[in-house]
Amino acid sequence: MAMTTAVPPRRSVSATESVRARKIADAVATAVLWVMASSIVVMLAAFIIYMVYLGWHALSLSFIFGVPKETTAGGGIGPEIYNSFYILILTLLFTTPIAVAAGVFLQEYAKPGLFRNIVQFSAESLATVPSVVMGLFGLLVFVYTFHWGYTALGGALTLTVLNLPALLRVTQEALLSVPDSLREASMGLGGTKWQTITRVVLPSAIGRLTTGIVLIAGRIYGETAALIFTAGLSVTGNHPYDINPFHTAETLAVHLWYTHSESIVPDVDRIGNGSALVLLIMVLLFNVSARIVGRALTKHFTGRSS
């Protein structure tokens, strides 16, 4: 049966009614999406501007380096900044080795199977625990059972449990981003698994890994709920910059909550707004340095800038 094909009628190239309607829909969609995307920038900018406006008069050397006061005005936040860094470093010292080792095991060694599923499931379950519940756990274990009282170490250990799942995920994703062809190349040259991991896989993943660690550091720096119950709400009066991990260690984020909700000092607003601004600056610095450090390490290990 022969197909008959009609010659198409002559048509114009100018827009028809239906084309015009579709073009309007396209323009509307583009505009809406642009506004949504821009709103993120606007929200961040408005937030930062407002925080700076509220907090900048509070910023002075005596505020940033001074010791807090219990009942009178003029207290500073020096020990709180110190404690924030102290707990942050302690937490990263505990979390990083565990998370990286577990991530390497799950991603590079473990065969699909029961044990891997159990570890993965445990990590995911741990990730859903609210930080305030983790704080109660820390209170029961470190403060009461171990009789440590409120300590920097107890706070750091609680934050370790809290942030382990996130850092494990960061590690796994960093390892996953390393193409299998590189592992094959190394094994094909007679490399052992361990040589392949230490000389090819981890150096290739180090940029992403570092970026992830620094972003989590920002979260640790801003954590409150888990620390209220474990590291305490005060700093030691006679030893505000104690290096003993068993010292009571109120962090900057906790201090912000405390001054606004519990404190009886007259200059609550000044201290609160100033603390908030310092906290914000610190966290923003973490985010910026995450990119810089990640890039530098990638360049160091791979000889390439991107």
Place this chain on the structure above:
Amino acid sequence: MIDASPTDTLAAAADKIVAKDMDVFYGSFQAIKHASLTMKAQHVTALIGPSGCGKSTFLRALNRMHDLTPGARVEGCVMLDDEDIYGPDADPVVIRHRIGMVFQRPNPFPKTIYENVVYGPRIHGEHSRSALDGIAEHALKQAALWDEVKDRMHRSALDLSGGQQQRLCIARAVALNPEVILMDEPASALDPIATSKIEDLIGQLTDAYTVVIVTHSMQQAARISDFTAFFHLGEIVEVGPTNQIFTHPKEKRTEDYITGRFG
């Protein structure tokens, strides 16, 4: 090369790798069935056949790369000189030191050019800087890459072109001074000029090495190989000197494939 070596001298060359009755399974799927093939020392053996015929699977069995694939299993034996690489005492690390591999897509490490070339010697225990420098220069010269990279040895290998990256991967394999180099469609991701450079290079490598190359291009097999094995559906249908396979194939299926009737 084909013209330079008559069939009788080809047959007289020593055996380097002999696969005997090899089966490869992926789970319950049998990808290679009873394959036997002799690869002659210092000659190029090409493995050809349509997609999915098992030629790459066969190649990867020759330096135990299937050990890395979960569910893959190799049966039969592969003799390297007089030893079975699947024997109880055979160690994959030693085997892969003696039998190097170049992959389909260039896969340089995200390191400098220098670090790529000396990677193999380093992991096998060579730490002397001057020895590594010498190895790097020699390997890059053998891979016909030295002149292009000698002034930027400490730049990233990822900044090289695809063809240069593949020659770097060949240099990386050569740096281990292997006896055999396996190549899995080494030019399939490259443009014609880079391909012809790789092909010239393969011709020179047989001065020192035994080369086994998988290729989907029959023209390439005809240009560069001394022996050709035709794979189809996991079996080796026919093997022989390349000029004979391409001019007087004995099997109907070989003839159909090389004349383009299927593939």
